[in-house]
Amino acid sequence: MTAPLRLGTRRSALALAQSQMVADAVAAASGREVELVPIVSEGDVNRASLSQLGGRGVFANGLREALAAGRCDFLVHSLKDLPTAQPEGLVIAATPPREDARDVVVTRDGTPLHALEAGARVGTGSPRRIAQALRHNPRLDIHDIRGNVDSRLARVRDGELDAVILAAAGISRLGGELGGLRAEALGLAEWPTAPGQGSLAVETRADIGADTLAALATLDDEATRAAITAERTVLSVLDAGCHAPVGTHASIADGDLRLRAVVYALDGAHRIGIDRTVRVEPVRAEPVRAEPVRADPGYARETGSGNGADAADDGGLIARAARIGREAARRLLERGAADLVPRESTT
Template identity: 45%
Template sequence: MAHLVRIGTRRSRLAMTQSGMMQRAIGRALGVADADLAEAVPLVEIVTTGDRIQDRRLMEIGGKALFTKEIEEALIAGRVDVAVHSMKDVPAEPPPGLCIAAVPEREDPRDAFVSEAFASFSDLPVGARLGTASLRRQAQALALRPDLKIEMLRGNVDTRLRKLAEGEFDAILLAAAGLNRLGFEAVIRERLSLDDFLPAPGQGALALQTRDEDAGADWVAALNHPLTAMAVSAERGAMTALEGSCRTAIGAHALVADGRLRLTTEMLASDGSARWRRAGEIAVGGDADAAARALGCRLGAEVHEAAGDQRVLP
């Protein structure tokens, strides 16, 4: 059987798990038998710069685009037909010729508190070592507990859990969605509140990226979850207005319920000493994605203006 759709993916265990989920979903949409999946909808593993460099924060080496750059180059060159990304890793503006064609239904968007010794974030003792590579999680943790010692933690999920088990940290923060998809729910001691730890824009969602000319394919439409796509559009609108990157501590989360979309977005000083937040809602209808993005852009601009020069990293 000839290749029908080639999937570009990072090589990490989580990326392969997520891409395997999408491989099976694409196969079902195309009517491919499970026995033929590996040949008809193959996974093409691509090592990204973000995966190769593990000893520094992403903001020091070029930002989160380093997790998507090589895969996007393979898409543009025609070596793969679709890329599966974690939405929170996708930069605000795609390269020319590429688009986010589908957004599958979202997993849990919350952050997870993981610890060998402590049952919850509030149980951490004074001066506890908290591991994270996320500037957002650092700022949110310090806003609640300025006494904590934040230590840099990068690597795949297995590596981070191993470092915790070896005693390098008292606790670490991870995305609940990744732990759920890997079957690691049991390590979660607490799912942190969306109010205290407003997630990264798009957290818990996947992005299926294609070339512009392939965005209308039937299998693409079959994988899109309209409510998730709408919520993510709002969050990414806020991210665009806030110049969201690994150099800024920002959060955004949208929820669609009872015919309305409600978005909350914020920016924080990296040391947690200041926090600027706005929320708003719109009725769902018409060109919902465009309206959701416009709401995100508006609220993000309001936060940006409120923060002013104080938002600059120390």
Template identity: 40%
Template sequence: MRTVTVGTRQSALALTQTNQVIEQLKLLAGNAGIECRFEIKKIVTRGDQILDVTLSKVGGKGLFVKEIEQALLDGTIDMAVHSMKDMPWERQEGLAIGGTPVREDPRDCLITRGGVALADLPGGARVGTSSLRRAAQLLAFRPDLNIESIRGNIDSRLRKLETEGFDAIVLAAAGLHRMGWKDRISEYLSPDICIPTVAQGALGIECRADDTFMLDLLGKFEHADTVLAVTAERQFLGRLNGGCQIPIGAHVTVRDNPAGGRLLEMTAVVGSPDGSRLIKEWGQGSDPVKLGDLLADKLIAQGADRIIAELGG
């Protein structure tokens, strides 16, 4: 029986989603007659250590994955459970995404004191978010809001809503769903108002590229529509060379194609941090790579590359 060591960040959400993945892998392994047991190794990343400034000011890519990927390369862990939105476009040589399970709800959501909706927040309301993408789109919709930075894990940010005088905070719905905290959500933000970040709600299960045992096991954990959507969104991100210092988002839905196969519909946005300029586009296609490139090219034609250059992207 092989022991599989699973690397993860040590937040409550990271541990919860890692345990959920492990339970599903146990079932898949059992059904396939594969004998293995799992143990968890907690790893502190640079992104977890720096909490006093926004991620856009920290700079760099892979703030929440580099140390975990190094542990994979060193052989101290055998697989890692990542939030795909944290993974940079450039892949680490020697590693592979072996499995991508079904995606959770990719939308952002609003948590307010008293359950107030976004449209009903009073002028000047203090809204906490660490994301330039969220801030830009919220200000484009409600320029009268006071957007302030808030860092920390989702449980600590929920506490800050009560203890630091915020009227609202914005979080990824997926994290609250996985934690069993749907009842805390005041409103799901439509992509018409706030397009999610690339790959939000999706998990990527990473292993070494030469580990055939893990690749075989994780390959049973692949959700085809999630792979299509995430591939298109990440291709868009890579074409624009975007990172957390850029207000950039993309959202893909997948449905039956009348001509056969699957049809992908994608909306994407690049904007200025103050929300004064948002460039949005829509497109559809059956090839996720071509669709990601198409949306990037459409935004570049309208000046998205200049916005990214100005912000140091």
């Protein structure tokens, strides 16, 4: 009898839910049973704020150690928590189709973020979200919080906080139930999110069996991989941690890759941003609705011709996406982004 494949996952309700989704898909593709192997990560036991933990892979390192040691066969990560440097001997075998990449503000009565009164208590542990929230409403009282989705929602429901900011994809993967609370979706044009937000990464060992690797590869979505490659390349070139105040979002539609990247001061007072639209080969667009990009002070706006280096056939769509991300990061650095971003050498 063939042994089941072992999927390493964090123990949180969200991690287990999204891992089970992947497990079911891999089981269908491979014809083998897939069992979940819960693993404790540093981020699950270290209660320091994300701004203190920085980009050290605290949600990934323990899982990767278990994978390298052979205690599991593959992993499922929330891509936004994954450092950009790929460990030797491990590979990202698949990036399934992306879900909603937006953030949402959850309140008791549906008051929009910009209309919350002075001193309203808003909870988030993300330096990027803190900077964006203060930029949209500098009167807010930001509370640096940790915890799972349910515990954060409970703090709003119980009146301890007036609002929390969460990832739309996480709420969706947990069934979308808010227990009577109200959610305001924040448009990506004005509120770009963490590189890779809404995406999952399926990681395995480079020497895993060919049949297993082929089964994992069936989950891969090229448009999603291209978009998150552009986003994460920006973060890598900026040498910023995966919880730095950097917002990026890329999408592909009608043969164009559009990338928006913004670097924020920690207090939200300043930002430097860039938009790039570059022609790439037509592929299926990611399943997230397109939003208009509005003119915005502090942004550079550029359009690639599609006939130059950006569109050259030098390795395909993913290589092109990486180059677009590198160029966007280079121009952000030229405009002073290094003065705003805490540098990390371990992303």
